[in-house]
Amino acid sequence: MCGTKPMIVGVSDGYGGNTWRKTGLAEVKDELSRCKNVTRVIYSNANGDPQKANSDINSMVAQGINVLILLPDFGAVQLPAMRAAMKAGVAVVPYSAQMTGTPGRDYVVNVVGDTQQIGVLWADWLGTTLKKGNVVFMGGSPGATTSQNFMDGLRGGLKKYPDLKLLNEQYIVTNWNPVDAQKATVGLIAQYPKIDAIVTDGGETALAAVKAFEQAHLPVPAIATIASDNQVNCHYMSAKQSGKPYPYYTLDGTTTYVRFAVRQGVAAYQGTVNKESPSILPFAYADSAKGLDPKCDPTAPPDADLTSALPPQKLKAVFER
Structure with a gap:
């Protein structure tokens, strides 16, 4: 799936900074570590400002990104910047939030939970x-x-x-x-x-x-x-x-949605095959009726998502940042 063309990957957050978003960024980097042709990962955090979110995307396009993975916190307001990136040849994949817009024009595919x-x-x-x-x-x-x-x-x-x-x-x-x-x-x-x-x-x-x-x-x-x-x-x-x-x-398992988005974006840019569905089903992490208890880690942050696909040491490193 990684292909052979060198690629720069952009990751755009509307609201970065909390543990879930930090975990997601670490999942992106962990997923991309399989591709030796990734030359750079650029990250942006709009801190809740929709105008900055769009200018961040435009800035990344100007810096030569080939793949853009974003959580479109501001919905349709972000479509013009996404569409412009697609026109510039960037494989744009929004995830975790359902978007209006047209696949193939405004983005490659929208990766969301079913x-x-x-x-x-x-x-x-x-x-x-x-x-x-x-x-x-x-x-x-x-x-x-x-x-x-x-x-x-x-x-x-x-x-x-x-x-x-x-x-x-x-x-x-x-x-x-x-x-x-x-x-x-x-x-x-x-x-x-x-x-x-x-x-x-x-x-x-x-x-x-x-x-x-x-x-x-x-x-x-x-x-x-x-x-x-x-x-x-x-x-x-x-x-x-x-x-x-x-x-x-x-x-x-919602922090792992971004991995599906990464694979969709990389395959679209490289012209390689990815047959995964963009519609994801999470897994049962706790079910009192079946005696399935969730994990509780008193040493981890309150908002930590322990269902991440990161190896334990990498997840611990996220919490220490």
Whole structure:
């Protein structure tokens, strides 16, 4: 897949700096280490500024990148810069966020988790473990396509389980922010006298929901989520060890999505073959119904993702940065 042409690879982040993003960058470099014809890796972090994100891409193109891997945090706003890079002959691959735009013109391919199928996996877990009760889905920011797709998959999956009722027509907005998520959960507790399961599209949201129930001195409902982190998993293990376990299911391995993006980009630029699907299914990392416990590492950062594909020493090095 590496081909023979020398290549410079650009990696563009909209919000860099947290442990998940640092892990992703390390995964890029680890994946590219297999290709001896990579001459340079250029990294940019827009620090939450969409204008800088676009100028970063333009700057990398000017520096001669051949492959661009990016997490398009700002959505369609980034399409013009991506399209210009493609016109300049760069193989552009956005990952982890679903993009509008046209494959082949605005980017090579969009590498994302199969949100619909993930929603179905959550529904199947609830259907087999909980069997009946009231379910709430908590998403991210208003209008987030990924949250809507997750919810659509969950809603569709729950049709097989008529004794499970989805209480909310629209996903609960949390902005993927623990403070907002905790406030939203407090509101849900006040609104619905009985909540048997909470499904979220992020580990931080899941932990905020758990804490809201604990602070209200209520039993924690079943929790199904994706992209957990060290903090939420340590909290679950602590609750289990103290004799207050709650049903818990999380799908993980999301830092590895970038490796799929790298392989797609390299193959597109080199003209080599990559038959992998751009639609990825994460794996079950914790499943209380099957006795599958997540790992908790008190020495790792709270937001560390221990489901990375990095070798242990390389992952430890990420945490020490």
